[in-house]
Amino acid sequence: MSDTERRATLVRYSSGERTNHWLVALGFVLAALSGLALFHPALFWLGNLFGGGPWTRILHPFLGLFMLIVFLPLAASVWGDNRMLPADWQWLRHLKDVVNNREEHLPEVGRYNAGQKLLFFVLGACMIGLLVSGVVIWRVYFSLYFPIGVIRLASLVHAVCAFVLICAILLHIYAAIWVKGSLHAMLRGTVTPGWAWKHHRAWFRQISHAAHPRTRPD
């Protein structure tokens, strides 16, 4: 057992939350790869991962729906912790400090920091945009119900939302690499007291105040 694992005693994500997160991640990877195949010719080869062009066209909407459906319980469970508070706007004003690993002037962060909260809202907005536009351009079942102008607009909206979503997730993935211990938190569920103290001090105070702290039996 490594040092980190031995010290990681605070439960940050339950097994249910972790499962949910990784199901969304799986849905995202599959939907993004199949969607990118249709996004630009340079990436058409990605369609081979799904059995070729027609199979990519057939599967992509279902993969997107899968991502959306598993995102719903995740969104519901983290909704309450993602409300933007005055301290979050202060945190965002110090984004330069955040990016340069200077924590001294940052306000205390709750369960999620302002970046994570913004990510949450961007993901939610993109998913809604992708769902609505995706239905309109789902040629086999739905496109016949929409006028051509709406289909054209939806095609554009779908591409824009997908682009924003993919960029946001790329940042999310990097942030998980950047903030050491985050990946372990989402894989095994726990963080060290030092991690919680440094990155999410308000959350740390909250859970250590609680009568029944969320801790893991060894």
Added chain:
Amino acid sequence: MALQSLDIVRRSATTTAPPGVRESYAGTVAKLIDTTKCIGCKACQVACMEWNDLRDEIGTNVGVYDNPPDLTEASWTVMRFAEYENPKGDLEWLIRKDGCMHCADPGCLKACPAPGAIVQYSNGIVDFHEENCIGCGYCITGCPFNIPRISKRDHKAYKCTLCSDRVAVGLEPACIKACPTGALVFGTKEDMKLHAAERVADLKSRGFEQAGLYDPPGVGGTHVMYVLHHADQPQLYAGLAPDPHISALVGLWKGVSKPIALAAMAFTVLAGFFHFVRVGRKEIDERDEAAGRQALEGAPQRSAPQRPGSAPETRNPDKRP
């Protein structure tokens, strides 16, 4: 229709030059549809079915002469009948043979995400290569004339090929061959324009002041052109677009924004990598761990039962380290 043709000027979803060593030195081709000579006999529709071995489903009479009522994957051309009461109070029966216009700037090709599913030959014909088609329907989204149709059976897009197989071996399209009135003519685009000019002059001399050629510049001109009695009002002819062009939304969707978006995604990844290299990770050092442990351990114990190995459950909120 896939013949190894070596005369491809544009190929869908392809960013390098397609095989185009053979050029049309005689010029591009065009079909001229003279609506003023058309009697609506539908011989062209039959010839199209026959040459291309297409048999549409037997439908029902929808109350007008249009039969079938719309283009389908098996009906690549249909006659559209419009009744127009002119300002003098006379009825004009305007008949237009509808089908692919073979745009010089084809919206279908621009929108298509499947490499080689749509090609444009140097003679101007825009052709679908259905074996490369993935059935997404983007060609329909891109088309300014509402022409491509997706088969419900094989989920491929179909439309008029301008008989690219016949033209490739020096024959005229099947519909031209069958037309009994000379309303359909085929040749080089230049010749067709000259022929149309004669027809327009003739029509003007007989009172059709607004007669003209329909070769819309918004799509770079077309390789199927109409002679219209009312060239100032193309919409009279069952909704022929007065000023067709590739929609700005499609242009934005499929234009320069795509490579820029792709570059932005790559840049996001690179930005992360170089941030890692230049700034590095946010790590927890011993002081953080000590502070965290102290905060936990400094908390006063309560009487609630503790699980073995669990952290102390509470601390004094006021006692900050």
